[in-house]
Amino acid sequence: MLALSEKLDILVALNNETIDLHAGELKGDGIIIYDGEQAKVEAKGSKYFNVPLARLAKDTVQNKLMANTVAAGAVIGLAGCDFDFLATVLKQEFARHGEKVVKENVVTAKAGFDFAREHGKRKSGKITQPLSESKGRLLLNGNEAIALGAMVGGCKFIAGYPMTPASSIMEYMADKGRQYGVAAVHVEDEIAAMNMAVGAAYTGVRAMVATSGGGFCLMVEGLALAGMTETPVVAVLGQRPGPATGLPTRTEQAELWFALHSGHGEFPRAVLAPATAEEAFHAMIKAFNLAEKYQTPVIVLTDHHLATSYTTVDRFDLKQVKVDRGELLSNEEADSITDYKRYVVTSSGISPRALPGQGKALVVSDSDEHDEAGHMIEDAETRNQQNRKRLRKQNGLRKEITKPKLHEVPGAELTLMGWGSTYGAIKEAAALLKKDGMAVNTLHLSEIWPFPAEAVSSVLNKVKKSIAIEGNATAQLAGLIRHETGHKVDATILKYDGRPFSPEEIVGRLRKEV
Amino acid sequence: MVTVKDYAASIPVAWCPGCGNFAILQALKKTLVDISLEPNQILFVSGIGQGPKLPHYTQGNVFNGLHGRSLPAATGARIANHELVVISIDGDGGAYGEGIGHLLAAMRRNINITYLVHNNQVYGLTKGQASPTSDLGFVTKTTPLGASQPLNPITLALASDISFLARGFAGDIEHLSKLLRMGIEHRGFALVDILQPCVSFNHQNTFQWYKQRVYKLEEEKGYDPSDKLAAFETAQEWGDRIPIGLIYRKARPVYEDQLPALKVMPLVKHNINPLKYEALLDEFE
Numbered sequence: 001m002l003a004l005s006e007k008l009d010i011l012v013a014l015n016n017e018t019i020d021l022h023a024g025e026l027k028g029d030g031i032i033i034y035d036g037e038q039a040k041v042e043a044k045g046s047k048y049f050n051v052p053l054a055r056l057a058k059d060t061v062q063n064k065l066m067a068n069t070v071a072a073g074a075v076i077g078l079a080g081c082d083f084d085f086l087a088t089v090l091k092q093e094f095a096r097h098g099e100k101v102v103k104e105n106v107v108t109a110k111a112g113f114d115f116a117r118e119h120g121k122r123k124s125g126k127i128t129q130p131l132s133e134s135k136g137r138l139l140l141n142g143n144e145a146i147a148l149g150a151m152v153g154g155c156k157f158i159a160g161y162p163m164t165p166a167s168s169i170m171e172y173m174a175d176k177g178r179q180y181g182v183a184a185v186h187v188e189d190e191i192a193a194m195n196m197a198v199g200a201a202y203t204g205v206r207a208m209v210a211t212s213g214g215g216f217c218l219m220v221e222g223l224a225l226a227g228m229t230e231t232p233v234v235a236v237l238g239q240r241p242g243p244a245t246g247l248p249t250r251t252e253q254a255e256l257w258f259a260l261h262s263g264h265g266e267f268p269r270a271v272l273a274p275a276t277a278e279e280a281f282h283a284m285i286k287a288f289n290l291a292e293k294y295q296t297p298v299i300v301l302t303d304h305h306l307a308t309s310y311t312t313v314d315r316f317d318l319k320q321v322k323v324d325r326g327e328l329l330s331n332e333e334a335d336s337i338t339d340y341k342r343y344v345v346t347s348s349g350i351s352p353r354a355l356p357g358q359g360k361a362l363v364v365s366d367s368d369e370h371d372e373a374g375h376m377i378e379d380a381e382t383r384n385q386q387n388r389k390r391l392r393k394q395n396g397l398r399k400e401i402t403k404p405k406l407h408e409v410p411g412a413e414l415t416l417m418g419w420g421s422t423y424g425a426i427k428e429a430a431a432l433l434k435k436d437g438m439a440v441n442t443l444h445l446s447e448i449w450p451f452p453a454e455a456v457s458s459v460l461n462k463v464k465k466s467i468a469i470e471g472n473a474t475a476q477l478a479g480l481i482r483h484e485t486g487h488k489v490d491a492t493i494l495k496y497d498g499r500p501f502s503p504e505e506i507v508g509r510l511r512k513e514v
Numbered sequence: 515m516v517t518v519k520d521y522a523a524s525i526p527v528a529w530c531p532g533c534g535n536f537a538i539l540q541a542l543k544k545t546l547v548d549i550s551l552e553p554n555q556i557l558f559v560s561g562i563g564q565g566p567k568l569p570h571y572t573q574g575n576v577f578n579g580l581h582g583r584s585l586p587a588a589t590g591a592r593i594a595n596h597e598l599v600v601i602s603i604d605g606d607g608g609a610y611g612e613g614i615g616h617l618l619a620a621m622r623r624n625i626n627i628t629y630l631v632h633n634n635q636v637y638g639l640t641k642g643q644a645s646p647t648s649d650l651g652f653v654t655k656t657t658p659l660g661a662s663q664p665l666n667p668i669t670l671a672l673a674s675d676i677s678f679l680a681r682g683f684a685g686d687i688e689h690l691s692k693l694l695r696m697g698i699e700h701r702g703f704a705l706v707d708i709l710q711p712c713v714s715f716n717h718q719n720t721f722q723w724y725k726q727r728v729y730k731l732e733e734e735k736g737y738d739p740s741d742k743l744a745a746f747e748t749a750q751e752w753g754d755r756i757p758i759g760l761i762y763r764k765a766r767p768v769y770e771d772q773l774p775a776l777k778v779m780p781l782v783k784h785n786i787n788p789l790k791y792e793a794l795l796d797e798f799e
Contacts, residue, residue: 149789152791154788156775178774179777183775185593192585192619195590199577200781202591204595204782222580356598357554362553363578364570365576365577366576376567399667
């Protein structure tokens with residue numbers, strides 16, 4: 001499963017409002033579990049299943065607050081799973097609260113389970129048993145994958161100010177960092193966060209920030225500082241609906257152009273937009289490698305949907321992780337140089353990097369335009385040389401970008417295009433369309449800048465009708481494609497209500513709007 | 515043996531003749547030689563302003579960052595490598611205006627950085643606008659009606675329970691150098707506010723104006739820099755008499771000491787080893 005679905009199999013209604021709001025989302029054979037002794041419900045038809053949730057909780061552990069656990073048991077009962085499965089989960093979840101709490105949860109869940117088995121109609125369909133062996137699979141959300149990827153990729157420093165949906169990245173790294181040698185600094189504001197990360201990165205540790213759009217606005221002067229001083233820094237930008245405070249706990253993809261143009265002046269950068277939690281893990285490792293290899297900032301663009309959605313992935317193979325610190329001088333080299341020039345002009349634009357305190361080499365960096373030695377200058381010729389040198393790094397970066405994922409179907413009339421977290425919904429929408437006898441291509445971008453223009457062009461040159469599906473109001477990917485390739489996307493399906501796309505919504509709107 | 519020649523500028527100095535920055539630079543070089551620090555042991559982090567150009571006019575590692583943001587960059591650098599002696603440099607605009615929030619946070623955190631604030635009560639680099647410490651009524655192009663009430667950095671620092679607070683005067687290099695030495699040797703955050711004439715844009719608070727008013731706290735009978743209330747009282751003095759010297763000092767927990775990641779060696783010396791995270795993956799199975 002790759003995306004949220006619109007339709008419900010089982011709705012647990014602990015109050016009437018839940019039924020009012022969500023009964024319409026039920027599948028044809030869906031079931032509503034409700035407590036007829038607690039609420040007056042006009043139960044119409046066989047889909048309503050009355051379970052005395054509060055009474056069962058009271059009868060078993062004298063605590064009707066545990067009605068929700070009774071409901072969990074009833075769900076498992078209806079779904080046809082073994083009770084042991086739920087008991088194991090409850091034991092794991094509540095172990096830290098002690099044996100008494102574990103036992104209370106298990107017996108109340110069992111009461112609900114037994115009731116459902118005795119009185120309920122077993123739910124048909126394929127959710128009857130949990131997936132086979134879960135060994136070797138990880139259950140995590142996008143932010144956890146990002147934090148893990150960062151640490152595995154060698155990040156030693158994160159500075160941040162809490163902001164949804166990014167906060168849990170620093171929280172995780174602050175917690176695990178105590179044991180794994182990561183310094184996490186909760187700072188006074190996002191301006192400090194970015195400048196601190198830049199200071200740490202200049203000194204030689206892999207450093208990052210994680211924030212949302214509003215916080216990133218405060219960071220962008222510091223991002224330009226990283227561009228000018230050629231300091232490798234990684235910024236995670238977790239989007240949520242804007243402008244301003246927007247819808248703080250919802251999702252959007254409206255900061256693509258912001259990420260591309262954030263910071264004043266012109267400097268090279270990479271923008272990665274992982275599609276899944278698995279990609280997010282690998283994107284962080286790649287981000288640090290690119291940042292150090294090209295000595296420039298890298299932005300990892302996510303959103304609330306990716307950050308907070310849980311998914312299972314194959315266990316990451318840490319043996320395959322490659323760390324590339326770029327042209328970093330060895331201690332011996334750094335110690336043998338007395339007139340070190342941090343910004344020596346090269347054909348690649350990359351200047352061999354020494355770290356302060358590494359040896360005799362003195363590392364001079366300036367946010368003013370500077371000469372090869374790092375001292376501020378005014379003359380036009382040096383300015384041009386340094387500006388060109390920095391921008392040349394973009395040529396190398398361009399070759400590092402992975403091509404978009406193309407799923408091609410012979411004879412397809414439509415090509416659905418997306419970027420970032422919409423991947424799952426678009427892929428499942430394509431599967432739904434296929435079931436209906438309508439084959440479509442999909443093209444998805446997980447690495448956006450430098451823009452893979454040739455790869456995108458070669459697809460758009462041959463497909464019939466292209467449709468951009470984006471979580472924003474202005475079709476930012478479609479605009480970028482036009483800007484970078486000249487191709488005009490034929491149609492768009494846009495969503496900016498703060499909710500993630502579902503496959504069903506994409507299919508429905510495709511039929512209606514396109 | 516390190517000598518003052520090791521700290522000689524490698525590029526021409528672009529300050530106005532007679533600028534107080536020359537004396538501050540001289541005092542700083544003397545201090546670094548006196549405590550036998552080599553240029554490669556030092557990291558200067560500065561913002562933007564006339565004073566913050568100072569690191570370019572001597573020798574050391576230099577990160578000359580954004581206006582008002584030297585302290586966050588210096589903090590990141592110090593956490594990344596706490597073997598470096600980190601000296602941060604700003605003017606009164608960067609320190610007490612644009613960067614005031616960072617100063618409050620740095621004092622609270624008590625990170626081991628020495629912060630030199632070249633305080634000439636005016637913006638020099640941008641040519642003569644009022645600064646947060648300009649005297650009340652100081653008329654400039656941006657404040658034709660006169661500057662508003664000045665900020666008092668000394669009382670502000672005391673209210674933040676700073677662990678080292680001194681005020682120097684660019685007109686007394688020996689005295690300033692002693693204060694800088696104390697600040698660098700202090701474990702924790704040290705603010706040295708340095709009174710400095712601006713010969714081009716401040717014709718009110720001139721060299722003579724300061725010279726007639728400053729007095730040394732250590733020459734005052736019974737002044738105790740561990741007495742916070744006395745320090746607060748001293749901090750109010752601005753007029754006929756202006757105190758310079760060590761104003762307040764207090765041992766407080768240092769930020770770096772609280773970071774477990776820094777216990778064994780500087781962060782920058784930690785190896786990168788992806789395999790050590792296998793146990794973290796186990797937690798997600």
